[in-house]
Amino acid sequence: MQNTRDALTPENLAMLQSIAETGSFAAAARQLGVVPSALTYRVRQIEDALDVLLFDRSARHARPTDAGMELLREGKRLLEDVDAIANRVRRVATGWEPQLTLSVDGVISPTTMLELVEAFYALGPPTRVKWRDGILGGTAEALTSGQADLAIGVAVGASNVAGLQSAPLGEVRFIFVVAPHHPLAKVPEPISDTTLREHRAIAVADSARRSNVTMGILAGQDVLTVDNMRAKIHAQLRGLGGGFLPEPMVRPYLEAGHLVERQVARPARNVRLSYQWGGPGHAAPGRALQWWLSQLQSDATRRALLENHHQF
Structure with a gap:
């Protein structure tokens, strides 16, 4: 190989x-249908062209070096870009996208x-x-990236992304709930931040890579973080902690007595939601x-996207 290209x-x-x-090189060779020696030779050619070592061969497994990890990260992005270009070309030719990817926030009804x-x-x-789950900032980041x-x-907020289009979806009320056997189910209302801080909060991790949004967490509070809204609900049903959840999602549990709503000494949380499309590089x-x-x-x-949670 003469150069990096x-x-x-x-x-x-x-x-x-x-x-x-x-x-391992051997396993990759089997997967790609080539002999291990040919694959090893190609890797050495790449390393020579870049003048770096991409894999640590001293261990039993082929472990990427720091330089190798960086190339893998950027290489994945480049391969996604190549696929995106091919998809856009086919879309122009047919009018139908070969693939449509939806980024769907955890508050949306799966039913x-x-x-x-x-x-x-x-x-x-x-x-x-393709349906991608999103939480907080990650729902929009999947689109803008x-x-x-x-x-x-x-969640409705200011955005300066060129070409991004948005339309209102509706509003969701978040309420503070705990299991009936949780200590916070019996304390006087409204519950102060000082009292809340003494008990574990259940939080859903922001799926965005470039931000770390949290909602309702107090400084110094113990936190159990989960990956999705369903896991958060189940954690709170077990009494592992308390937290804010969309009222339509927990309505069946409130009606059945499996969760109880508690008033807290902070303003009501009503979150306006939207749906978005377009952005950088997007055609019609x-x-x-x-x-x-x-x-x-x-x-x-x-309305169904925000309210229809009882059937799933």
Whole structure:
């Protein structure tokens, strides 16, 4: 290989990803259908062209060096960019996107989302649908970073991303709830921050990579962090802690007596949500995205996305 452009081809980047994922040159060679010696030779060519060592060969497994980890991270991004270019080219030719990726926040009803997916598939489109779970800032970040085409359930806030379009989805009231056997279920209301700080909070991790948004956590408070809203609900049902949850999501548990709402000495939390599309590098919506946007114009659909949690 004469230069770095010859080294950093999509094929070579995919090969390096395979080595890192399988943990050995031999396993990667089997996966790629080549002999181990040929794969080792190609890796050494890449290392020579970049003048770096990409894998530590002293251990039993092929472990990426720091330089190798950086190349793997950037290489993954480059491969995603190549796929995105190919997708955009095909979309221009057919009008239908080959894939439509939806970034869906944890407050959105999965039942209603699946009903929409079912209705979309009934059209017989050539478009594959990918559903990404999002929490807090991560729901919008998937869109603005080019990893999604439509974000549903974005907390309304200022955004200066060029080309980003947004429309209101609705408002969700968050309430503080605990299990009936939790100590906070019996203390006088409104519960002060001082009292709350003495008890563990259950929080959902922000899925964004570039931010770390938290909601309702007090300084110095013990926190159990989970990955999604369903896990948060179950943790609170077990009495592992307390926290704010969307009222429509916990309504069945409140009605059954499995959770109790408690008044706290802080303002009510009503979160306005939107759905967003577009952004940097996005062309006019393809036929698949147009269909989803048309569904979201319905008041009944938007209301169901926020309220219809009892059936799932």
